[in-house]
Amino acid sequence: MADASAAGAGGIRIANVGHTYRPPRGRPVTALEEVSLEVAENEFLALLGPSGCGKSTLLYLIGGFLPIESGGISVGGTPVAAPGPDRGVVFQHFALFPWKTVRENVLYGLEKQRLPKAEREARAAAFIEMVHLDGFEDSYPSQLSGGMKQRVAIARTLAMDPGTLLMDEPFGALDAQTRSLMHEELLAILKRTAKTVVFVTHDVQEAVLLADRVAVMTARPGRIKTVVDVADVGGAADAIRDPRFVEKVDFLWGQVRDEALAAQKGGAG
Amino acid sequence: MGMRFEQDGIGAAALRLLAGTGSVIALLAAWEVLARAGVVSEFLLPRFSDVVGRIWEDALGGVLFVQIGLTVWRAVLGFALAGLVGIVVGVVMARNRGANWFFDPIVSIGFPSPKIAFLPVFILWFGLDDSSKVLMTVFAAVFPVIVATAAGTEGVDKYLIWSARNAGASERDILHEIVLPAALPQIMTGLQVALPISLIITIVSEMVMGGEGLGGNMIQAGRFADSLGVFAGIVQIAIAGYVLIKGMEILRRRLLAWHQETQQISTF
Numbered sequence: 241m242a243d244a245s246a247a248g249a250g251g252i253r254i255a256n257v258g259h260t261y262r263p264p265r266g267r268p269v270t271a272l273e274e275v276s277l278e279v280a281e282n283e284f285l286a287l288l289g290p291s292g293c294g295k296s297t298l299l300y301l302i303g304g305f306l307p308i309e310s311g312g313i314s315v316g317g318t319p320v321a322a323p324g325p326d327r328g329v330v331f332q333h334f335a336l337f338p339w340k341t342v343r344e345n346v347l348y349g350l351e352k353q354r355l356p357k358a359e360r361e362a363r364a365a366a367f368i369e370m371v372h373l374d375g376f377e378d379s380y381p382s383q384l385s386g387g388m389k390q391r392v393a394i395a396r397t398l399a400m401d402p403g404t405l406l407m408d409e410p411f412g413a414l415d416a417q418t419r420s421l422m423h424e425e426l427l428a429i430l431k432r433t434a435k436t437v438v439f440v441t442h443d444v445q446e447a448v449l450l451a452d453r454v455a456v457m458t459a460r461p462g463r464i465k466t467v468v469d470v471a472d473v474g475g476a477a478d479a480i481r482d483p484r485f486v487e488k489v490d491f492l493w494g495q496v497r498d499e500a501l502a503a504q505k506g507g508a509g
Numbered sequence: 510m511g512m513r514f515e516q517d518g519i520g521a522a523a524l525r526l527l528a529g530t531g532s533v534i535a536l537l538a539a540w541e542v543l544a545r546a547g548v549v550s551e552f553l554l555p556r557f558s559d560v561v562g563r564i565w566e567d568a569l570g571g572v573l574f575v576q577i578g579l580t581v582w583r584a585v586l587g588f589a590l591a592g593l594v595g596i597v598v599g600v601v602m603a604r605n606r607g608a609n610w611f612f613d614p615i616v617s618i619g620f621p622s623p624k625i626a627f628l629p630v631f632i633l634w635f636g637l638d639d640s641s642k643v644l645m646t647v648f649a650a651v652f653p654v655i656v657a658t659a660a661g662t663e664g665v666d667k668y669l670i671w672s673a674r675n676a677g678a679s680e681r682d683i684l685h686e687i688v689l690p691a692a693l694p695q696i697m698t699g700l701q702v703a704l705p706i707s708l709i710i711t712i713v714s715e716m717v718m719g720g721e722g723l724g725g726n727m728i729q730a731g732r733f734a735d736s737l738g739v740f741a742g743i744v745q746i747a748i749a750g751y752v753l754i755k756g757m758e759i760l761r762r763r764l765l766a767w768h769q770e771t772q773q774i775s776t777f
Contacts, residue, residue, distance in 0.1 A: 305674070323675045337687070338691075338767055338768070349676030382768070
């Protein structure tokens with residue numbers, strides 16, 4: 241089967257997945273419908289779409305945080321049933337433990353994995369250094385800026401050495417300069433330790449810059465509208481002036497814009 | 510808060526203390542002046558200095574420490590039990606639908622009702638000794654802890670729990686390592702409400718039931734028309750209450766060193 245080999249040993253297979261939210265009061269909302277997608281091992285896939293299109297829902301289904309109601313998802317050939325450290329998540333609002341210091345936040349997952357103490361300490365120190373936060377090991381998250389908090393969150397997730405990285409608009413809350421620095425850092429980290437990445441964003445330029453492929457989702461209920469290969473452009477900060485880069489961004493912008501307009505109409509009706 | 514002082518040693522510390530307690534000192538001075546001026550009789554308002562003298566006398570004889578110790582022991586024991594029961598019930602209420610169905614109406618009725626009205630029932634059931642005073646205190650102080658703990662536990666950010674689950678934490682780990690620490694600021698607020706209630710209920714119970722302790726002594730002094738003793742009792746209660754509340758504030762700052770509120774205080 242061609243599609244099975246495309247997903248590879250460590251890849252992600254999403255087949256005919258749907259999801260409906262049923263709030264205790266109010267009407268059920270269909271967030272996803274018949275979504276099928278494959279991400280190859282060590283591929284960087286960006287999920288792009290208007291807000292409310294279900295891209296985060298899809299990410300959290302892969303993470304195992306939400307029950308898979310229809311269809312199936314497998315990661316590395318294993319069907320997803322529950323959250324696990326093989327799929328490291330970086331949450332939109334960092335989700336750091338505010339009562340733990342930077343070091344304790346990074347150590348938490350390593351303790352849960354029952355790594356020997358010396359290795360835990362060494363790994364935590366190495367990953368804190370990797371995101372340039374050495375010197376802030378004993379700070380609490382409330383003492384850090386937004387960019388620093390997100391670097392802690394990334395270090396915490398990477399320290400677990402997951403084969404798959406699931407990122408939910410991780411740089412959405414950061415200012416433009418910090419975001420640009422974070423892009424470079426993320427790409428540098430991924431160059432050193434290859435991982436399969438699913439990256440949710442509504443920033444078209446960010447998607448093209450970072451990803452190998454960009455999947456555009458439709459307005460709710462979310463489906464995959466189109467998948468665009470962008471591996472040949474991006475990857476460096478000066479790539480944004482490349483005409484081929486601009487062309488891909490413009491094309492994707494058009495695709496997302498249509499869906500955003502459709503979402504507005506749907507919201508009004 | 511409000512006024513700022515340079516941090517340059519003992520002088521500044523004394524000045525800060527003075528600024529924090531200035532109104533109390535002014536009130537006590539006014540009391541002394543009014544009593545000395547003879548506007549009202551010594552019986553209705555004894556001099557503050559005489560009240561201090563009486564407390565000093567009791568302190569020298571050792572009686573004072575026994576009385577304060579008894580009252581504080583009952584209040585703190587009642588408070589501790591209320592804290593323990595309140596936290597357990599609050600967590601269970603927030604996490605278990607059946608428990609919530611059972612406890613929610615009871616707490617809704619119990620929280621605003623005057624618990625001291627149950628005192629005759631407690632006397633009937635548990636007699637006049639320590640146990641009924643302590644249980645009365647537990648009963649009155651438990652409600653704010655339940656309500657604060659339930660609210661704090663329910664309000665824990667979903668993504669913190671997901672984040673722990675992602676790291677491989679078990680559901681038990683999540684309760685101890687994530688939910689309780691995340692709810693701690695609100696639990697501490699509940700405890701801070703429960704502490705003065707504990708002291709008040711203990712003293713009122715002592716007043717009604719009699720026997721040893723600050724409340725019982727004050728009622729006794731009143732019966733013997735010993736106005737100096739009554740006022741001494743009021744001052745002793747005020748001091749005991751102040752020390753307990755300050756201790757609780759220090760505990761909060763220690764436990765919540767990571768919390769934003771604490772860092773704002775410490776940078777002051």
